[in-house]
Amino acid sequence: MPTAARSGPWSPISSAPGMARRSTRSGSPVWGSATTWGGGGHPLVGALMPKLQLDDGSLLADHARGGQALLADFAGNDELAVLAKAYGTRLKLVRGSAEGSGLSGLLVRPDGFVAWASDAGDTDGLETTLTRWLGAPAGTATTRR
Secondary structure (H helix, E strand, C coil): CCCCCCCCCCHHHHCCCCHHHHHHHHHHHHHCCCCCCCCCCCCCCCCECCCCECCCCCEHHHHCCCCCEEEEECCCCHHHHHHHHHCHHHEEEEECCCCCCCCCEEEECCCCEEEEEECCCCCCCHHHHHHHHHCCCCCCCCCCC
């Protein structure tokens, strides 16, 4: 019985016209990594948390454990520290530098998606985003309708 010569188990599939391109795109929808959950003007909003190495050698993802949202301050903005303190244990503040990222701040939801990002050093939209994803800050009265 004749057999086709092949260099690997996937050769017939990957050598078909256009299959290499299709096969690399096919995994993204399954894992959801190609999906963005918009809601902001920054290109990172709605995307998975970027892989960023901080100046202490740790990765930003190393700090995103324990079911908390993560607020990363890359610019030494004291306003972020005040906001983080108001949310208590629901929000973890990480301060440091992420050289080359161009980011000044980043809010990452507990599921690893970016909810807010800034590269301008401002906090525009951060308070609204925090309330949307984490509820009201501790000690704030809320009214149900």
